[in-house]
Amino acid sequence: MIAPHIPGFTGSPIDRADHLRRDEARMAELLRDLRARLLRLAVLDPHLDEEGRLGWGSLAELEAETELIFLGLHEEAPLFAPVPAVPPGQRAWSVFPLLNRMAAEDAALWGTARSLIEWHNRHRFCANCGSATVLFRAGWGRRCGGCGAEHFPRVDPVVIMLAEHDGRVLVGRQPQYPPGRYSALAGFVEPGESIEEAVARELAEEAGVAVSHVRYVASQPWPFPGQLMIACIAEAASDELTIDRTELDDAIWVGRAGVLAALAGEADAPFQAPPHFAIANTLLRAWADPLAPSARPA
Ligand SMILES: [Zn+2]
16 A cells, blocks of 8 residues: 555445344334434535535435435434435536535545435336335345345446556546546446456557556545546556547646646646545555645545
8 A cells, every 4th residue: 555645535434334224123213313314415415514514404304205325323323315316417516616625524425325326216126127126225225126136236346547657657638627637547347357457458448558567556436426446556668659539638648746736736737636536636646745645635
């Protein structure tokens, strides 16, 4: 492990208390517990107070017929999240300004709820037989009313990586990025692939770079809607690029000084760094300045 850099969406303070999810009697008690709290949401986005902390209400605020997820216990208080109906095409990006002022542990907790809410919304019907499913295991699964199949929240692994060559690393920009933004290249791990193979394939496909010596740096859950981002650094055989323009607008090699300038937000930096809550930021920081403390807000 390279660094004291802590990725965004990690560090949730709660006990997930998995053993309580299947205990219907204890779950009924927790629902009556006066300490129980319900996460306040505007569809998927959190309500934040002036200090950037998550808003919580009582279970009495839950609308009738709305499903409920047991998030876990925090200092013995049971925490729940509602499962609101999410309109198709709901975009994630409205939350990004909020994430800039959100406490790290709250971002982790909200991210967990967001991933689960989206998963419930997309799994109301059984992938096996098409019948309606119902929530079970206190929100950590759905069971089919037709064939009885049990479905569990999925996490999709994504590799995100820096190729390194002669003191420089490769960053690229996707068409939808804000002006000036470059980030680590990334892609979904495919069936039949190891992390190392996925890193090598993505770098070859998107930038024409051959790599070896893939090393793991850190991981983070990314709740848009449910990826596990696996951050790696790999050694490139050369700095020649063949950019796949359907994936990337551009890709550039940047040295340590340029990466540090970007992370510091300097006006003359060679690119604009990804936000602090994205693991690409953690990865760039870990590569450029392995001993510095995390720059994310406490
Ligand atoms: Zn079914």
